[in-house]
Amino acid sequence: MTDICLSVSVMTHPARLGLATELASRxxxxxxxxxxxxxxxxxxxxxxAAAVAWEQLAPRATHHLVLQDDVLPHADLLDAVTRAVRRxxxxxxxxYSNWDSRAASVLRIAAMxxxxxxxxxxxxxxxxxxxxxxxxxxxxxxxxxxxxxxxGAADDALLGQYARDTGLRVWQTIPNLIEHADGESLVGxxxxxxxxxxxxxxxxxxxxxxxxxxxEEVPYFPFLRGNAKADLLYPAGDGTRSVPLSxxxxxxxxxxxxxxxxxxxxxxxxxxxxxxxxxxxxxxxHGEQLWLVGAAYxxxxxxxxxxxxxxxxxxxxxxxTLINGTAFQRTPVPAAEVISxxxxxxxxxxxxxxxxxxxxxxxxxxxxxxxx
Numbered sequence: 477m478t479d480i481c482l483s484v485s486v487m488t489h490p491a492r493l494g495l496a497t498e499l500a501s502r503x504x505x506x507x508x509x510x511x512x513x514x515x516x517x518x519x520x521x522x523x524x525a526a527a528v529a530w531e532q533l534a535p536r537a538t539h540h541l542v543l544q545d546d547v548l549p550h551a552d553l554l555d556a557v558t559r560a561v562r563r564x565x566x567x568x569x570x571x572y573s574n575w576d577s578r579a580a581s582v583l584r585i586a587a588m589x590x591x592x593x594x595x596x597x598x599x600x601x602x603x604x605x606x607x608x609x610x611x612x613x614x615x616x617x618x619x620x621x622x623x624x625x626x627x628g629a630a631d632d633a634l635l636g637q638y639a640r641d642t643g644l645r646v647w648q649t650i651p652n653l654i655e656h657a658d659g660e661s662l663v664g665x666x667x668x669x670x671x672x673x674x675x676x677x678x679x680x681x682x683x684x685x686x687x688x689x690x691x692e693e694v695p696y697f698p699f700l701r702g703n704a705k706a707d708l709l710y711p712a713g714d715g716t717r718s719v720p721l722s723x724x725x726x727x728x729x730x731x732x733x734x735x736x737x738x739x740x741x742x743x744x745x746x747x748x749x750x751x752x753x754x755x756x757x758x759x760x761x762h763g764e765q766l767w768l769v770g771a772a773y774x775x776x777x778x779x780x781x782x783x784x785x786x787x788x789x790x791x792x793x794x795x796x797t798l799i800n801g802t803a804f805q806r807t808p809v810p811a812a813e814v815i816s817x818x819x820x821x822x823x824x825x826x827x828x829x830x831x832x833x834x835x836x837x838x839x840x841x842x843x844x845x846x847x848x
Contacts, residue, residue: 480558480565482608483534484508487525488545490516496545504554507534511542519628523621526604526631530618533611538565540614543606547572547654550678556653557608559684560593568613568639568646570596571606571653573674575801578709579603579648580674581694584794585773586650587675590785592686593647597694597709599716601632602639602646606654613644647688651677670805674797675790693841695721695772697765697802706765708772721768728775730832739767742824746817758814762803763821769798770825778830779841795819 484505488496490512500508511529518524526542533540539561543549550556553571560569573579579596586594596602609617617638624634639646655676696718697706708724709716719727725735747759777784786794799818804810 479538480561481534481536481538482541482554482558482561483532483537483539484541484543484554485511485529485532486543486545487511487513487522487529489513489525492545499543499545499547499549502549521625521628522604522631523625523629523634527618527621527625530609530614530621533614533618537611539608539610541606541608542604543654544604546657547605548657549606550653550676552681553606553653556649556682556684560647560649560682561608563593563684564645564647566610566645568602568607568609568644570603570646570648572603572656572676573648573652574603574656575672575674575797576698576805577603577674578694578696580797580801581696582689582691583648583650583652583674584798585691585694585776586689587790587794588773588777588784588786589689589782590687591689592650592683593688594650595645595647595688595690597716598636598640599711600636601630602635603648604632604635605656607635607646609644613638613642616642649682650686651675651680651682653682670800670809672797672801674801675794677790677793691776691841693776695769695776697769697798706769706772721765721772725768725771725775725829728779728829728832730771730775730829735768735771735828736764738828739764739825742767742821742828746820746824750813750817752813754811755814755817758803758810758818759821762799762818766799766803766818767821767825770795770822771829774826774829775832776841777826778832784830791823792819795822798822 486496486500496510509532511525511532513525515524529542541557573583578600582594620638652673652675655673656671692711694709696709706721707718708721709718723732726732743763796815799815
Protein backbone atom coordinates (compact mmCIF):
# COMPACT_ATOMS: atom_id res chain seq x y z
CA MET A 477 0.00 0.00 0.00
CA THR A 478 1.18 3.53 -0.80
CA ASP A 479 2.37 5.31 2.32
CA ILE A 480 0.08 7.93 3.78
CA CYS A 481 0.84 11.58 3.05
CA LEU A 482 -1.37 13.91 5.06
CA SER A 483 -2.02 17.60 4.46
CA VAL A 484 -3.75 19.65 7.14
CA SER A 485 -5.92 22.78 7.22
CA VAL A 486 -7.59 24.70 10.05
CA MET A 487 -10.76 26.52 9.00
CA THR A 488 -11.45 29.82 10.72
CA HIS A 489 -12.98 33.29 10.69
CA PRO A 490 -10.97 36.54 11.03
CA ALA A 491 -12.54 37.05 14.47
CA ARG A 492 -10.90 33.80 15.61
CA LEU A 493 -7.66 33.94 13.70
CA GLY A 494 -5.66 33.90 16.93
CA LEU A 495 -7.43 30.71 17.99
CA ALA A 496 -6.67 29.05 14.67
CA THR A 497 -3.03 30.12 14.77
CA GLU A 498 -2.66 28.65 18.25
CA LEU A 499 -4.23 25.36 17.14
CA ALA A 500 -1.96 25.17 14.09
CA SER A 501 1.09 25.75 16.30
CA ARG A 502 0.07 22.83 18.53
CA UNK A 503 0.06 20.38 15.64
CA UNK A 504 3.29 18.64 14.72
CA UNK A 505 2.70 19.25 11.01
CA UNK A 506 4.79 22.23 9.90
CA UNK A 507 2.67 22.53 6.77
CA UNK A 508 -0.67 23.21 8.48
CA UNK A 509 -2.52 25.94 6.58
CA UNK A 510 -5.18 28.37 7.79
CA UNK A 511 -8.38 28.57 5.76
CA UNK A 512 -10.00 31.94 6.49
CA UNK A 513 -13.61 32.77 5.61
CA UNK A 514 -13.30 34.89 2.45
CA UNK A 515 -16.57 36.73 3.18
CA UNK A 516 -16.56 37.25 6.95
CA UNK A 517 -19.27 39.89 6.76
CA UNK A 518 -21.59 37.55 4.86
CA UNK A 519 -24.37 35.40 6.33
CA UNK A 520 -23.19 33.25 9.22
CA UNK A 521 -21.93 29.99 7.72
CA UNK A 522 -18.99 27.62 8.03
CA UNK A 523 -19.31 26.53 4.40
CA UNK A 524 -17.18 29.32 2.90
CA ALA A 525 -14.18 28.61 5.14
CA ALA A 526 -14.73 24.86 4.70
CA ALA A 527 -14.54 25.23 0.91
CA VAL A 528 -11.24 27.09 1.24
CA ALA A 529 -9.93 24.42 3.64
CA TRP A 530 -10.71 21.49 1.39
CA GLU A 531 -9.26 23.32 -1.62
CA GLN A 532 -5.96 23.54 0.29
CA LEU A 533 -5.38 19.82 -0.26
CA ALA A 534 -1.71 19.39 -1.12
CA PRO A 535 -1.18 18.02 -4.66
CA ARG A 536 0.82 15.01 -3.46
CA ALA A 537 -1.25 14.30 -0.35
CA THR A 538 -3.10 10.99 -0.22
CA HIS A 539 -5.50 12.43 2.38
CA HIS A 540 -6.53 15.83 3.69
CA LEU A 541 -7.43 16.62 7.31
CA VAL A 542 -9.60 19.64 8.11
CA LEU A 543 -10.06 20.89 11.68
CA GLN A 544 -12.27 23.65 12.99
CA ASP A 545 -10.50 26.35 14.97
CA ASP A 546 -12.28 25.70 18.29
CA VAL A 547 -11.15 22.13 18.90
CA LEU A 548 -8.75 20.78 21.50
CA PRO A 549 -6.64 18.07 19.83
CA HIS A 550 -5.34 14.92 21.46
CA ALA A 551 -1.55 15.10 21.87
CA ASP A 552 -1.33 12.08 19.55
CA LEU A 553 -3.77 13.47 16.98
CA LEU A 554 -1.78 13.45 13.74
CA ASP A 555 -0.14 10.11 14.43
CA ALA A 556 -3.54 8.60 15.31
CA VAL A 557 -5.14 10.07 12.18
CA THR A 558 -2.38 8.54 10.06
CA ARG A 559 -2.85 5.16 11.71
CA ALA A 560 -6.63 5.33 11.19
CA VAL A 561 -6.21 6.20 7.53
CA ARG A 562 -3.70 3.41 7.06
CA ARG A 563 -6.26 0.98 8.53
CA UNK A 564 -8.99 2.01 6.03
CA UNK A 565 -7.47 4.31 3.46
CA UNK A 566 -10.45 4.32 1.11
CA UNK A 567 -12.81 5.69 3.77
CA UNK A 568 -13.35 8.99 5.48
CA UNK A 569 -12.71 9.35 9.21
CA UNK A 570 -14.25 11.75 11.68
CA UNK A 571 -12.89 12.29 15.16
CA TYR A 572 -15.74 13.78 17.17
CA SER A 573 -19.32 12.92 18.17
CA ASN A 574 -21.36 15.62 19.84
CA TRP A 575 -22.60 14.17 23.12
CA ASP A 576 -26.30 14.47 22.17
CA SER A 577 -26.04 13.04 18.65
CA ARG A 578 -27.19 9.67 17.37
CA ALA A 579 -23.57 8.94 16.53
CA ALA A 580 -22.83 9.39 20.23
CA SER A 581 -25.34 6.65 21.03
CA VAL A 582 -23.55 4.24 18.70
CA LEU A 583 -20.19 5.31 20.14
CA ARG A 584 -21.35 4.44 23.67
CA ILE A 585 -22.52 0.97 22.62
CA ALA A 586 -19.31 0.33 20.69
CA ALA A 587 -17.12 1.59 23.54
CA MET A 588 -18.97 -0.59 26.05
CA UNK A 589 -18.16 -3.60 23.87
CA UNK A 590 -14.48 -2.69 23.57
CA UNK A 591 -14.55 -1.51 19.95
CA UNK A 592 -11.98 0.97 18.68
CA UNK A 593 -14.04 2.52 15.89
CA UNK A 594 -17.57 2.57 14.50
CA UNK A 595 -19.61 3.77 11.54
CA UNK A 596 -22.00 6.59 12.49
CA UNK A 597 -25.63 6.43 11.28
CA UNK A 598 -25.59 7.12 7.55
CA UNK A 599 -28.73 9.26 7.50
CA UNK A 600 -27.33 11.78 9.99
CA UNK A 601 -24.92 14.65 9.44
CA UNK A 602 -21.19 13.85 9.60
CA UNK A 603 -19.34 15.85 12.24
CA UNK A 604 -16.85 18.23 10.62
CA UNK A 605 -15.03 19.45 13.71
CA UNK A 606 -12.24 17.16 12.58
CA UNK A 607 -12.48 14.99 9.48
CA UNK A 608 -10.07 13.42 6.98
CA UNK A 609 -10.93 12.37 3.43
CA UNK A 610 -9.03 10.56 0.68
CA UNK A 611 -7.61 12.84 -2.03
CA UNK A 612 -10.30 12.29 -4.67
CA UNK A 613 -13.12 12.77 -2.18
CA UNK A 614 -11.48 15.90 -0.77
CA UNK A 615 -11.43 17.40 -4.27
CA UNK A 616 -15.04 16.44 -4.98
CA UNK A 617 -16.32 17.61 -1.60
CA UNK A 618 -14.55 20.97 -2.03
CA UNK A 619 -16.42 21.44 -5.30
CA UNK A 620 -19.72 20.58 -3.65
CA UNK A 621 -19.08 23.08 -0.85
CA UNK A 622 -18.23 25.78 -3.36
CA UNK A 623 -21.46 25.18 -5.27
CA UNK A 624 -23.50 25.19 -2.03
CA UNK A 625 -21.92 28.24 -0.42
CA UNK A 626 -25.01 30.38 -0.94
CA UNK A 627 -27.63 27.79 -0.01
CA GLY A 628 -27.46 28.17 3.76
CA ALA A 629 -26.74 24.46 4.26
CA ALA A 630 -24.29 23.47 7.00
CA ASP A 631 -20.99 21.83 6.07
CA ASP A 632 -21.68 18.79 8.29
CA ALA A 633 -25.05 18.21 6.63
CA LEU A 634 -23.42 18.59 3.21
CA LEU A 635 -20.78 16.01 4.09
CA GLY A 636 -23.46 13.59 5.27
CA GLN A 637 -25.33 14.02 1.98
CA TYR A 638 -22.11 13.73 -0.01
CA ALA A 639 -21.28 10.43 1.71
CA ARG A 640 -24.74 9.05 0.93
CA ASP A 641 -24.61 10.21 -2.70
CA THR A 642 -21.17 8.75 -3.39
CA GLY A 643 -21.20 5.69 -1.15
CA LEU A 644 -18.27 7.01 0.85
CA ARG A 645 -17.86 5.10 4.10
CA VAL A 646 -17.08 7.28 7.12
CA TRP A 647 -15.72 5.82 10.36
CA GLN A 648 -15.07 7.37 13.74
CA THR A 649 -12.41 6.67 16.34
CA ILE A 650 -13.02 5.53 19.92
CA PRO A 651 -12.14 7.50 21.91
CA ASN A 652 -12.65 10.75 20.00
CA LEU A 653 -9.39 12.49 19.16
CA ILE A 654 -10.66 16.04 19.60
CA GLU A 655 -12.74 17.88 22.17
CA HIS A 656 -14.88 20.93 21.56
CA ALA A 657 -13.71 24.06 23.37
CA ASP A 658 -15.90 26.57 25.16
CA GLY A 659 -16.67 29.70 23.22
CA GLU A 660 -19.18 31.65 21.19
CA SER A 661 -20.62 29.93 18.13
CA LEU A 662 -20.15 31.99 14.98
CA VAL A 663 -22.89 30.11 13.12
CA GLY A 664 -25.73 30.40 15.61
CA UNK A 665 -25.39 27.19 17.62
CA UNK A 666 -25.37 28.84 21.04
CA UNK A 667 -28.98 27.73 21.56
CA UNK A 668 -27.65 24.18 21.98
CA UNK A 669 -25.76 25.11 25.13
CA UNK A 670 -22.58 23.25 25.95
CA UNK A 671 -21.24 21.05 23.16
CA UNK A 672 -18.84 18.27 24.11
CA UNK A 673 -17.54 14.96 22.85
CA UNK A 674 -19.40 11.78 23.74
CA UNK A 675 -16.09 10.25 24.78
CA UNK A 676 -12.78 12.11 24.77
CA UNK A 677 -9.91 10.82 26.88
CA UNK A 678 -6.62 12.69 26.74
CA UNK A 679 -4.87 9.71 28.35
CA UNK A 680 -6.17 6.99 26.02
CA UNK A 681 -4.55 5.81 22.80
CA UNK A 682 -6.54 4.97 19.68
CA UNK A 683 -6.02 1.34 18.64
CA UNK A 684 -6.33 1.26 14.88
CA UNK A 685 -6.32 -2.56 14.87
CA UNK A 686 -9.16 -2.91 17.38
CA UNK A 687 -12.67 -4.08 16.46
CA UNK A 688 -14.95 -1.78 14.46
CA UNK A 689 -18.72 -1.79 14.61
CA UNK A 690 -21.76 -0.88 12.58
CA UNK A 691 -25.12 -1.37 14.27
CA GLU A 692 -28.50 -0.23 12.96
CA GLU A 693 -30.57 -0.09 16.15
CA VAL A 694 -29.76 2.93 18.26
CA PRO A 695 -31.11 3.88 21.70
CA TYR A 696 -31.32 7.66 21.47
CA PHE A 697 -32.15 10.32 24.05
CA PRO A 698 -31.96 13.74 22.35
CA PHE A 699 -31.08 16.80 24.37
CA LEU A 700 -34.22 18.08 25.94
CA ARG A 701 -36.48 20.21 23.80
CA GLY A 702 -39.71 20.29 25.76
CA ASN A 703 -40.78 16.77 26.71
CA ALA A 704 -38.28 14.75 24.69
CA LYS A 705 -38.35 11.02 25.31
CA ALA A 706 -35.78 8.33 24.72
CA ASP A 707 -36.45 6.29 21.59
CA LEU A 708 -35.09 3.24 19.84
CA LEU A 709 -34.30 4.18 16.25
CA TYR A 710 -34.47 1.70 13.38
CA PRO A 711 -33.47 2.14 9.72
CA ALA A 712 -36.41 2.93 7.46
CA GLY A 713 -35.58 3.66 3.84
CA ASP A 714 -33.45 6.78 3.69
CA GLY A 715 -34.34 7.75 7.25
CA THR A 716 -35.33 6.16 10.51
CA ARG A 717 -38.43 5.25 12.44
CA SER A 718 -38.52 5.69 16.19
CA VAL A 719 -40.35 3.85 18.96
CA PRO A 720 -40.39 5.09 22.58
CA LEU A 721 -37.97 2.99 24.58
CA SER A 722 -40.57 2.16 27.22
CA UNK A 723 -42.46 0.27 24.48
CA UNK A 724 -39.54 -0.76 22.25
CA UNK A 725 -37.93 -2.84 24.98
CA UNK A 726 -40.63 -5.42 24.27
CA UNK A 727 -38.69 -6.09 21.07
CA UNK A 728 -35.97 -7.54 23.27
CA UNK A 729 -38.31 -9.78 25.24
CA UNK A 730 -38.78 -7.32 28.09
CA UNK A 731 -42.40 -6.80 29.14
CA UNK A 732 -42.91 -2.98 29.31
CA UNK A 733 -44.92 -2.89 32.53
CA UNK A 734 -42.38 -5.17 34.24
CA UNK A 735 -39.58 -2.93 33.02
CA UNK A 736 -41.20 0.14 34.54
CA UNK A 737 -41.88 -1.69 37.80
CA UNK A 738 -38.18 -2.50 37.94
CA UNK A 739 -37.41 1.18 37.41
CA UNK A 740 -39.70 2.19 40.26
CA UNK A 741 -37.82 -0.16 42.60
CA UNK A 742 -34.44 1.10 41.42
CA UNK A 743 -35.57 4.71 41.68
CA UNK A 744 -36.67 4.21 45.27
CA UNK A 745 -33.41 2.48 46.17
CA UNK A 746 -31.36 5.36 44.74
CA UNK A 747 -33.54 8.27 45.89
CA UNK A 748 -33.62 6.98 49.48
CA UNK A 749 -29.86 7.55 49.73
CA UNK A 750 -30.20 11.30 49.22
CA UNK A 751 -31.96 14.18 50.94
CA UNK A 752 -30.81 16.95 48.60
CA UNK A 753 -33.78 18.53 46.80
CA UNK A 754 -31.73 19.14 43.62
CA UNK A 755 -30.96 15.45 43.37
CA UNK A 756 -34.62 14.49 43.84
CA UNK A 757 -35.64 17.06 41.22
CA UNK A 758 -33.13 15.59 38.76
CA UNK A 759 -34.44 12.07 39.40
CA UNK A 760 -38.03 13.23 38.89
CA UNK A 761 -37.16 15.05 35.66
CA HIS A 762 -34.72 12.63 34.01
CA GLY A 763 -34.35 9.41 35.98
CA GLU A 764 -36.83 7.24 34.10
CA GLN A 765 -35.60 8.13 30.61
CA LEU A 766 -31.94 7.71 31.54
CA TRP A 767 -32.67 4.36 33.22
CA LEU A 768 -34.46 3.24 30.04
CA VAL A 769 -31.45 4.19 27.90
CA GLY A 770 -29.27 2.11 30.21
CA ALA A 771 -31.74 -0.76 29.87
CA ALA A 772 -31.64 -0.48 26.07
CA TYR A 773 -27.83 -0.64 26.08
CA UNK A 774 -28.06 -3.66 28.38
CA UNK A 775 -30.67 -5.35 26.18
CA UNK A 776 -28.52 -4.89 23.08
CA UNK A 777 -25.58 -6.33 24.98
CA UNK A 778 -27.57 -9.36 26.11
CA UNK A 779 -29.10 -9.98 22.66
CA UNK A 780 -25.74 -9.98 20.96
CA UNK A 781 -24.02 -12.04 23.63
CA UNK A 782 -21.39 -9.36 23.99
CA UNK A 783 -19.18 -8.97 27.00
CA UNK A 784 -18.83 -5.56 28.61
CA UNK A 785 -15.20 -4.81 27.87
CA UNK A 786 -15.12 -1.19 29.00
CA UNK A 787 -13.38 -0.32 32.24
CA UNK A 788 -15.34 1.25 35.09
CA UNK A 789 -13.56 4.53 34.29
CA UNK A 790 -14.72 4.38 30.67
CA UNK A 791 -18.30 3.44 31.62
CA UNK A 792 -18.54 6.38 34.00
CA UNK A 793 -17.21 8.71 31.30
CA UNK A 794 -19.83 7.43 28.83
CA UNK A 795 -22.68 7.83 31.32
CA UNK A 796 -21.45 11.29 32.31
CA THR A 797 -21.63 12.59 28.73
CA LEU A 798 -25.00 10.90 28.22
CA ILE A 799 -26.41 12.73 31.25
CA ASN A 800 -24.78 16.09 30.58
CA GLY A 801 -25.56 15.98 26.86
CA THR A 802 -29.26 15.19 27.30
CA ALA A 803 -30.48 16.52 30.63
CA PHE A 804 -28.14 19.42 31.35
CA GLN A 805 -26.81 20.68 28.02
CA ARG A 806 -28.42 24.09 28.37
CA THR A 807 -28.06 24.49 32.13
CA PRO A 808 -25.13 25.17 34.47
CA VAL A 809 -22.93 22.15 35.10
CA PRO A 810 -24.76 20.07 37.72
CA ALA A 811 -23.21 19.08 41.02
CA ALA A 812 -21.09 15.94 41.00
CA GLU A 813 -23.59 14.19 43.28
CA VAL A 814 -26.39 14.77 40.76
CA ILE A 815 -24.32 13.16 37.99
CA SER A 816 -23.31 10.31 40.30
CA UNK A 817 -26.92 9.62 41.26
CA UNK A 818 -28.17 9.60 37.67
CA UNK A 819 -25.18 7.48 36.57
CA UNK A 820 -26.21 4.92 39.16
CA UNK A 821 -29.68 4.77 37.61
CA UNK A 822 -28.22 4.26 34.10
CA UNK A 823 -26.01 1.48 35.47
CA UNK A 824 -28.97 -0.16 37.21
CA UNK A 825 -31.04 -0.03 34.02
CA UNK A 826 -28.18 -1.63 32.10
CA UNK A 827 -27.78 -4.37 34.73
CA UNK A 828 -31.52 -5.08 34.90
CA UNK A 829 -31.68 -5.77 31.16
CA UNK A 830 -28.48 -7.83 31.08
CA UNK A 831 -29.85 -10.05 33.87
CA UNK A 832 -33.07 -10.82 32.00
CA UNK A 833 -33.12 -14.50 31.04
CA UNK A 834 -35.47 -14.13 28.07
CA UNK A 835 -33.64 -11.49 26.04
CA UNK A 836 -31.18 -13.62 24.13
CA UNK A 837 -33.89 -15.86 22.64
CA UNK A 838 -36.20 -12.99 21.64
CA UNK A 839 -34.26 -10.74 19.34
CA UNK A 840 -31.01 -10.44 17.44
CA UNK A 841 -30.10 -6.87 16.48
CA UNK A 842 -28.50 -6.46 13.10
CA UNK A 843 -24.77 -5.89 13.38
CA UNK A 844 -24.21 -4.93 9.77
CA UNK A 845 -20.44 -5.17 9.85
CA UNK A 846 -17.77 -5.92 12.35
CA UNK A 847 -14.03 -6.05 11.88
CA UNK A 848 -11.33 -6.95 14.30
